[in-house]
């Protein structure tokens with residue numbers, strides 16, 4: 623399976639990347655929503671995108687809205703990765719088409735649980 627990690631923090635991208643690679647995902651990265659849309663043009667639809675909320679250029683909410691406008695991405699699972707202060711906004715992202723959310727700080731176990739809920743088989 624293939625995953626796109628979208629976060630303006632290089633450290634978070636690395637941590638999520640390590641977790642996903644350990645789960646046998648092929649991992650792509652983007653530093654904000656616009657870069658993520660560009661990356662998707664190269665890779666085509668991926669199985670999963672992990673989406674930060676606050677990012678420059680295009681935030682996570684705007685990214686979810688853009689992706690859900692495009693039918694070719696309809697099977698992509700979108701998981702918001704948020705801080706507690708962003709929680710009140712998460713409902714907005716779920717209404718816009720995000721599938722799940724996980725709070726920072728997260729653990730590998732939390733990520734695995736959410737992937738299972740979304741029907742992505744992990745070992």
Ligand SMILES: [Mg+2]
Pocket residue numbers: 629630631674675676677
């Ligand atoms: Mg951020």
